[in-house]
Amino acid sequence: xxxxxxxxxxxxxxxxxxxxxxxxxxxxxxxxxxxxxxxxxxxxxxxxxxxxxxxxxxxxxxxxxxxxxxxxxxxxxxxxxxxxxxxxxxxxxxxxxxxxxxxxxxxxxx
Amino acid sequence: xxxxxxxxxxxxxxxxxxxxxxxxxxxxxxxxxxxxxxxxxxxxxxxxxxxxxxxxxxxxxxxxxxxxxxxxxxxxxxxxxxxxxxxxxxxxxxxxxxxxxxxxxxxxxxxxx
Numbered sequence: 001x002x003x004x005x006x007x008x009x010x011x012x013x014x015x016x017x018x019x020x021x022x023x024x025x026x027x028x029x030x031x032x033x034x035x036x037x038x039x040x041x042x043x044x045x046x047x048x049x050x051x052x053x054x055x056x057x058x059x060x061x062x063x064x065x066x067x068x069x070x071x072x073x074x075x076x077x078x079x080x081x082x083x084x085x086x087x088x089x090x091x092x093x094x095x096x097x098x099x100x101x102x103x104x105x106x107x108x109x110x
Numbered sequence: 111x112x113x114x115x116x117x118x119x120x121x122x123x124x125x126x127x128x129x130x131x132x133x134x135x136x137x138x139x140x141x142x143x144x145x146x147x148x149x150x151x152x153x154x155x156x157x158x159x160x161x162x163x164x165x166x167x168x169x170x171x172x173x174x175x176x177x178x179x180x181x182x183x184x185x186x187x188x189x190x191x192x193x194x195x196x197x198x199x200x201x202x203x204x205x206x207x208x209x210x211x212x213x214x215x216x217x218x219x220x221x222x223x
Binding site: 032043095098100 | 141143145153154158159160166168200204211212214215216217
């Protein structure tokens with residue numbers, strides 16, 4: 001079973017739409033949770049950390065449900081610049097190793 | 111502030127050749143990592159290091175070796191390259207506390223023919 005599973009999409013949404021991504025993780029010992037964004041042929045970049053109480057950063061809201069081992073990302077008022085692949089990430093282990101989902105592709109259409 | 115720098119950015123190797131990928135970070139991060147990214151597979155951990163002089167295996171360590179002789183550098187070696195090692199390689203570093211995320215280098219695109 002994969003450590004982190006995501007719906008690969010693609011999600012094609014119009015500008016201004018709200019879109020939600022979900023992922024599940026398999027190891028209950030996971031300690032840290034993040035969403036990363038990766039543009040085509042670029043390195044992943046940290047979008048936001050995910051906390052148990054839920055957290056928001058501008059148009060982005062992340063939620064964590066430890067009991068269900070489920071993480072979500074909500075993007076409101078989508079912009080063309082939000083087009084990218086979104087990676088769900090969990091961390092655990094002595095080296096804080098990160099385990100990455102395969103990513104969900106988002107295209108925002110004018 | 112350069113962050114995480116990877117060299118080279120591109121390389122083509124013949125099967126059986128060896129090479130070393132260099133990762134350098136100037137953020138005084140304790141932890142460093144090497145990943146490979148393949149289509150449909152996501153990022154997979156090759157090796158990692160929690161400090162100078164330490165290394166540990168990740169999910170896919172076979173065919174690779176690493177060294178961390180200095181805190182700021184983490185080297186990934188391919189002793190005898192195989193076509194299955196064609197991939198994009200990313201180095202990352204982070205502070206040791208859990209709540210901090212990775213900072214990635216810009217990647218090395220390696221093709222083994």
